[in-house]
Amino acid sequence: MKISKVVMVSMIVGIISFCGVANSAKAYSLTGAWWNKGKIEWRYENYISYRAKQMYVEGINEWKKKSIDAKISSGNKVVCGERNINDTWDGLTCPEYKTGSLEFKSQNVFLNKCKKQTWSSDGALKSVVIHEFGHVFGLADTSKTKNIMNGSTWGTKSRYGTYKLTTPQKDDISGVNKIY
């Protein structure tokens, strides 16, 4: 995928999450998108480091341990990779939808090796994987909440820097179960 497209998607996701937070008093926010029958099938991109693989598995397992109504298994719909891009994001999810709907067709998830502060920390990177998989389900970012969907990994009232979250929280789970 071209960098320009990744940046564009990033901006769109930013706008969606802003609207979501503004309109909702809940501690979760939904994008309105969903997977048919709640079936999420994922695999690694072909060329991906052992570290990224390990973190994807650990992060996804945190969701599997929770009581969620979405089903996670292996397949080709969600492709998990890594990039080395000098930009502000440490994780990114780029969805494609079925024509004329918000039903997911496929998604690409990326971890950004260039963000060393996150990449070099097991806890932070795992929190990013869990966060990005929240987007995979159809959750939007929340701001400054003590939830895995808090869009900030670092800084004031951040998901990992402040709250050290490495597992989905009650509101994150409620959000997923609202969709499926």
Ligand SMILES: [Zn+2]
């Ligand atoms: Zn996010």
